[in-house]
Amino acid sequence: MLKEYRTISELVGPLMLVNEVQGVTYNELVEIKEASGNIRRGKVLEVNGDTALVQLFESSNGLQMDTSTARFLGRSIELSVSEDMLGRVFDGMGNPKDGGPAIIPDKRMDINGVPLNPAARDYPSEFIQTGVSVIDGLNTLVRGQKLPVFSGSGLPHAQLATQIARQAKVLGSDSKFAVVFAAIGITFEEADYFISDFKRTGAIERAVLFMNLANDPAIERISTPRMALTAAEYLAYEKDMHVLVIMTDITNYAEALREVSAARKEVPGRRGYPGYLYTDLASMYERAGRIVGKKGSITQIPILTMPEDDKTHPIPDLTGYITEGQIILSRELYRRGIQPPIDALPSLSRLKDKGIGEGKTRKDHAATMNQLFAAYSRGKDAKELAVILGEASLTDMDKKYAVFADEFEKNYVAQGYRTDRTIEETLDLGWKLLSILPRAELKRIRDEMIDEFLPKSKEDEEGEN
Numbered sequence: 001m002l003k004e005y006r007t008i009s010e011l012v013g014p015l016m017l018v019n020e021v022q023g024v025t026y027n028e029l030v031e032i033k034e035a036s037g038n039i040r041r042g043k044v045l046e047v048n049g050d051t052a053l054v055q056l057f058e059s060s061n062g063l064q065m066d067t068s069t070a071r072f073l074g075r076s077i078e079l080s081v082s083e084d085m086l087g088r089v090f091d092g093m094g095n096p097k098d099g100g101p102a103i104i105p106d107k108r109m110d111i112n113g114v115p116l117n118p119a120a121r122d123y124p125s126e127f128i129q130t131g132v133s134v135i136d137g138l139n140t141l142v143r144g145q146k147l148p149v150f151s152g153s154g155l156p157h158a159q160l161a162t163q164i165a166r167q168a169k170v171l172g173s174d175s176k177f178a179v180v181f182a183a184i185g186i187t188f189e190e191a192d193y194f195i196s197d198f199k200r201t202g203a204i205e206r207a208v209l210f211m212n213l214a215n216d217p218a219i220e221r222i223s224t225p226r227m228a229l230t231a232a233e234y235l236a237y238e239k240d241m242h243v244l245v246i247m248t249d250i251t252n253y254a255e256a257l258r259e260v261s262a263a264r265k266e267v268p269g270r271r272g273y274p275g276y277l278y279t280d281l282a283s284m285y286e287r288a289g290r291i292v293g294k295k296g297s298i299t300q301i302p303i304l305t306m307p308e309d310d311k312t313h314p315i316p317d318l319t320g321y322i323t324e325g326q327i328i329l330s331r332e333l334y335r336r337g338i339q340p341p342i343d344a345l346p347s348l349s350r351l352k353d354k355g356i357g358e359g360k361t362r363k364d365h366a367a368t369m370n371q372l373f374a375a376y377s378r379g380k381d382a383k384e385l386a387v388i389l390g391e392a393s394l395t396d397m398d399k400k401y402a403v404f405a406d407e408f409e410k411n412y413v414a415q416g417y418r419t420d421r422t423i424e425e426t427l428d429l430g431w432k433l434l435s436i437l438p439r440a441e442l443k444r445i446r447d448e449m450i451d452e453f454l455p456k457s458k459e460d461e462e463g464e465n
Contacts, residue, residue: 004033004069011065014217015263016042016054018070024052027076027112032056035067043077043219046264055219055260057093076112079227080105081234085208086178089195092212092224109234111226113287122290127355128244128299131167131420132160133412134342135349137430138369139327142355143170143242144290146300146323148250150316152309155329158190159417160340161246161303166203167420168244175295176241179207182228185214185221185252208235214252221256229287229298236296243296245288248303250281254315270314278318285322324350338414345377361423364453367445368430372408374444375437379405397441404436431455 003022010017016032024047032040032054040063042056054070079094080103089098094111096102124144130136141147151157165179183194191211198204208231212224225247232243247253254273261274269275288300302323306316309331320326325348333341356365379401386394386402394402412429415421421429434442435455442450 002071002073004071006069008032008065008068008070011060011063013263014042014056014058014060014219015045016056016060016070018052018054020050021047021052021072022050024072029073029075029077030054031071031073032063033069033071034063044072045260053264055217055263057217057219059217076110077223077226078108079111079230080108081231081238082106083235083239085231085235087205087207089204089209089211090227092184092210092216092220092227094210094227097211106238107234109230111223111230112283113226113230113233116286116289116291120291120293122292123354124290124297124351125354125360127171127360127423128242129167129169129171129423130164131422132163132340132342133415133421133426133429134340134344134347135164135327136361136421136423137365137412137426138344138352138372139325139347139349140352140355140361140365141168141299141301141349142351143299144288144297145325145349145351146285146288146302147325147327147349148316148319148323149301149303149327149329150311150319151303151305151329152331153305153307155305155331155334156340156417157248157303157305157329158193160329160342161248161301162194162197162203163340163417164301165198165207165244165246166201170242171423176239177206178232178235178241178243179203180210180228180232180235180243180245181207182210182212182225182245182247184212184224184247184249185216185256186212186249187214218256218259221253222260225250225253225284229284232298233287236298237291237294240295243298245298245300246303247284247300250302250304250319251307251315254281273314277314278321281315281318282322285319325352333409333413336409338409339416340413342413344373344413345380362427364431364445364449365423365427367449368427368434368453371434371442371444372412372430375401375404375434375441376408379403379408397438400437400441404433407436408433427453 007019009019028044030042042054045055046053082103091097124142126143128141210228232245235241236243258273288298290297307313327347328343330341330343382398382402431453
């Protein structure tokens with residue numbers, strides 16, 4: 001029998017103090033029962049002696065301290081999980097938001113997860129096809145990887161997120177594929193866009209959506225990504241699915257963490273964020289991966305907007321330390337109408353070498369990837385030089401590289417949000433672009449590979465005939 005406390009002593013906004021408590025622990029769930037029988041929920045933020053600081057999941061408006069009782073439930077927040085979650089939309093606390101019935105659970109799981117033995121981790125090594133050339137061809141996503149998208153305010157990360165969720169698949173595998181999508185602190189319009197896009201394209205049939213709106217409590221915002229990751233762990237490790245977890249926007253999550261930290265009167269770290277921001281982010285990101293002996297896997301794409309487009313801001317800075325690379329959206333490319341505006345050069349996937357090559361993508365993938373990077377970099381340098389000194393200052397070869405850079409952005413990067421390219425189409429397009437350059441310039445590709453894959457010009461074909 002759980003003990004009820006009538007010792008609520010203070011109420012400030014969503015925060016409440018309960019005195020004379022016994023055996024209460026951090027993160028424990030609390031039920032506040034009013035005289036009318038209405039129940040509000042919260043969780044323990046801090047325990048100091050026999051006093052517990054509780055944060056409510058909802059507004060405290062109308063709550064009477066003297067007639068209400070607090071009951072501590074002896075457990076942290078749990079999620080009811082079942083395969084029936086696929087195709088459903090939930091709020092940030094795991095309650096159905098689509099008008100459908102409550103989930104009949106196979107089990108209930110603690111949303112904070114359980115620590116994973118590092119020795120049980122398997123190395124990510126299998127290619128995930130997103131259908132987006134700049135990612136598949138140059139910054140390959142590997143099953144079990146965590147690859148964040150660094151965006152900026154107003155950039156179209158929402159469209160890119162839905163495109164990846166809609167198109168992503170594991171090639172050459174008969175395992176089932178699922179997407180768990182967590183929207184954190186978004187507006188109603190954004191939530192409506194995500195849900196309608198998933199329904200319109202049929203992607204919702206293999207997806208689980210968790211929607212936390214901007215006007216929901218900060219404490220719920222902290223729970224939302226953990227709800228999503230708990231659902232992903234169940235589908236991956238209990239149901240043998242390959243699960244892609246997309247979380248947007250991690251910046252809203254970190255802002256909520258800062259708000260709760262300030263309420264607890266903790267000493268702030270960089271820019272007011274709590275000193276444990278790195279550890280907290282790592283506790284989410286490190287739930288991605290593969291486990292030895294398990295068929296399923298969890299791959300993460302966290303999306304965050306960099307305040308003032310600043311890569312050194314604590315959120316992208318710490319995220320970059322924990323994750324295996326980043327996909328960076330460019331405001332300059334966006335202004336020029338290139339969609340998606342992914343900046344290939346500063347973007348990086350540290351595990352790309354592990355997921356490409358013969359038997360995974362194609363034997364020419366690594367060589368063409370290196371050559372495309374080098375050629376695009378030189379082409380951009382040539383274009384910048386032309387802006388400063390004029391086009392007359394460029395050599396004939398520099399002009400060819402400048403043309404290559406323009407064609408690369410127009411055809412390879414700017415594929416739009418509705419085009420789903422196979423890896424073969426992406427690699428063939430790369431070779432077609434490389435044919436703009438003289439063969440002697442393809443120094444990063446072996447001759448026999450050039451002979452096999454480089455499209456032949458009309459002069460070459462006439463010479464052979």
